Amino acid sequence: MLNIYRKELFNYFWSPIAYIVIPVFLFISGYFFSFSLYYLKVATMSNAFHNMAILLLLLAPVITMRLLAEEKKSGTLELLFSMPVSIGNLLLGKFLAGITLLAIMLLCTFVFLIPLMIHSEPDFGPIWTGYFGIFLIGTAYIAIGLFVSSLTENQIVAALGTTAILILLWFIRYIGSFEALQFINLPFDFISVSTHQGEFVRGLINFSSIIYLLSLTGLFYGLTWLRVHLMRYG
Amino acid sequence: MLDVQKLTKKIDGKVIVEDISFRLEEGEILGFVGPNGAGKTTTLRMLACCTMPASGTAKLDGLDLVKDDMEVRKRIGYLPEVPPLYEYMKVRTYLETVAGFKGISKPSLKDEVDRAIQRCYIGDMAKREIGKLSKGYRQRVGLAQAILGSPRLLLLDEPTSSLDPGQISEMRDIIREASGNTMVIFSTHILQEIQNLCDRVVLIKNGRLKYQGRLDQYDLSTDGQRNLMLKLRGDRSEIESVLESFNSGLRYELEKAKNGLPLKVSLHFEDSDKLQNLILTKLLGKNVGILEVTPLARDLEETILQFMRSE
Numbered sequence: 001m002l003n004i005y006r007k008e009l010f011n012y013f014w015s016p017i018a019y020i021v022i023p024v025f026l027f028i029s030g031y032f033f034s035f036s037l038y039y040l041k042v043a044t045m046s047n048a049f050h051n052m053a054i055l056l057l058l059l060a061p062v063i064t065m066r067l068l069a070e071e072k073k074s075g076t077l078e079l080l081f082s083m084p085v086s087i088g089n090l091l092l093g094k095f096l097a098g099i100t101l102l103a104i105m106l107l108c109t110f111v112f113l114i115p116l117m118i119h120s121e122p123d124f125g126p127i128w129t130g131y132f133g134i135f136l137i138g139t140a141y142i143a144i145g146l147f148v149s150s151l152t153e154n155q156i157v158a159a160l161g162t163t164a165i166l167i168l169l170w171f172i173r174y175i176g177s178f179e180a181l182q183f184i185n186l187p188f189d190f191i192s193v194s195t196h197q198g199e200f201v202r203g204l205i206n207f208s209s210i211i212y213l214l215s216l217t218g219l220f221y222g223l224t225w226l227r228v229h230l231m232r233y234g
Numbered sequence: 235m236l237d238v239q240k241l242t243k244k245i246d247g248k249v250i251v252e253d254i255s256f257r258l259e260e261g262e263i264l265g266f267v268g269p270n271g272a273g274k275t276t277t278l279r280m281l282a283c284c285t286m287p288a289s290g291t292a293k294l295d296g297l298d299l300v301k302d303d304m305e306v307r308k309r310i311g312y313l314p315e316v317p318p319l320y321e322y323m324k325v326r327t328y329l330e331t332v333a334g335f336k337g338i339s340k341p342s343l344k345d346e347v348d349r350a351i352q353r354c355y356i357g358d359m360a361k362r363e364i365g366k367l368s369k370g371y372r373q374r375v376g377l378a379q380a381i382l383g384s385p386r387l388l389l390l391d392e393p394t395s396s397l398d399p400g401q402i403s404e405m406r407d408i409i410r411e412a413s414g415n416t417m418v419i420f421s422t423h424i425l426q427e428i429q430n431l432c433d434r435v436v437l438i439k440n441g442r443l444k445y446q447g448r449l450d451q452y453d454l455s456t457d458g459q460r461n462l463m464l465k466l467r468g469d470r471s472e473i474e475s476v477l478e479s480f481n482s483g484l485r486y487e488l489e490k491a492k493n494g495l496p497l498k499v500s501l502h503f504e505d506s507d508k509l510q511n512l513i514l515t516k517l518l519g520k521n522v523g524i525l526e527v528t529p530l531a532r533d534l535e536e537t538i539l540q541f542m543r544s545e
Contacts, residue, residue, distance in 0.1 A: 002334075003331060003334035003335055004335075006331075006334075007320070007331050010323075010327075011320075011322065014322045014323075015322065074318065074319070074321070075314055075316045075317075075318045076318040076319070076320060078279075078282075078284050078312075078314050078318055079312070079318035079332070079335075079379070080335065081282075081283065081284040081285075082282040082283055082284050082307060082310065082312040083307055083332075083335040083336055084304050084305075084307040084308045084335075084336065084337050085335055086304070232284070232285070232286075233285075233286045234285070234286075
């Protein structure tokens with residue numbers, strides 16, 4: 001597992017991915033944070049977390065698009081299948097590498113706390129819960145991206161497919177507000193990731209939100225395992 | 235030892251490989267020969283644990299391919315037709331990474347990588363990025379990863395395809411050296427490879443095994459024809475009249491007579507002891523001396539081409 005993890009991290013930092021994703025994430029979330037702090041005079045991280053979650057809808061697919069699609073296209077998945085590497089270790093190494101890049105991105109945003117502390121006395125409760133929430137959401141995004149990457153050899157298709165699922169999961173709560181669709185009796189509010197993100201930003205650690213996001217991660221991680229298992233043993 | 239019994243693979247209900255059985259002993263090099271789509275790659279992929287058989291068994295040193303797949307994987311080296319390379323890595327980094335995947339422990343990892351680099355003659359490329367290497371070197375790097383950890387079974391899928399003649403010759407030497415105590419199976423279309431490298435061949439067509447054994451014995455045993463070369467002493471016209479008496483049941487080529495030397499004649503007829511005895515008896519009846527009777531192996535290329543074209 002460690003060998004896979006190291007290889008994936010090496011690939012992130014050898015290829016332009018890390019050098020594009022991290023600065024873009026920092027620059028755009030930093031812009032909105034500054035706008036909120038200096039223009040709207042709101043000395044909290046809540047807007048920043050909201051913008052980070054939206055940014056991740058677009059950037060998480062870039063992190064995950066090559067994880068399995070590239071291996072399939074280049075034939076190196078065949079190499080891995082012939083090695084004494086279990087599917088569990090293979091996927092865990094890749095998943096954790098994606099999570100590590102996500103964590104690095106989030107750690108970089110800690111610099112936002114410096115101007116926040118200079119200009120106000122922030123309540124750190126909602127800040128830590130906000131970080132916890134965005135990390136859990138990012139983890140679910142990575143699991144979804146890993147699954148979509150296992151379905152295709154084309155990285156662009158993997159990225160677009162993941163983005164489509166993530167956008168659907170973010171905005172699905174609004175489906176319930178369409179009168180024409182109210183006959184569909186589903187808890188859209190609960191299914192929507194944006195609902196749970198709001199809870200964390202308000203400083204609440206809602207047990208059901210944690211369970212939901214972990215379940216989402218587990219579901220897509222499990223589907224990926226099943227898909228790769230069928231490829232290897234099918 | 236590798237013992238393959240009735241290995242069968244189906245994809246989407248279609249039979250790709252059916253009832254393939256063969257054995258391979260230590261140090262043996264086995265050539266997999268067959269036209270495109272014959273099932274060579276699928277068989278190699280099954281033996282490399284990249285896909286599982288629908289039925290049948292394969293045991294490597296007593297370990298079952300399906301039940302003990304993780305243990306089997308530790309004992310094989312596999313080079314697919316397109317070398318599986320991480321283009322962004324340098325050669326040494328790539329080999330170290332693959333050695334890690336193979337579970338080669340840290341203390342011996344460096345030695346193993348050095349040995350593979352040395353055996354595949356890629357020392358001067360060890361610090362180069364794989365994506366910038368020529369096709370021949372990429373193939374060698376692919377082979378180097380396959381021989382890492384001294385596998386018991388080395389599976390090479392068309393390792394010399396698309397290489398130039400010089401590179402083919404080098405690759406052949408590397409494979410021969412790599413074999414040592416290792417069992418090697420490689421698929422190829424190139425006849426020189428079979429002649430120069432293989433101890434035995436397996437001929438596959440339409441997913442079925444058609445022949446296994448030494449290639450120079452193939453035409454004597456399977457195509458229904460018997461080909462003999464006779465050295466005779468006697469009157470040329472008498473010999474011709476005897477052979478002509480068999481009409482279309484016998485084709486022959488008679489060499490031009492050379493002073494004092496026996497006549498050489500090649501005979502091609504139905505694979506039958508009775509017919510052979512009849513020909514020889516008739517010749518003896520005309521007082522023709524039969525000095526030598528030798529089975530005649532046809533040209534290898536012709537043999538393989540005939541196999542590829544046959545139904």
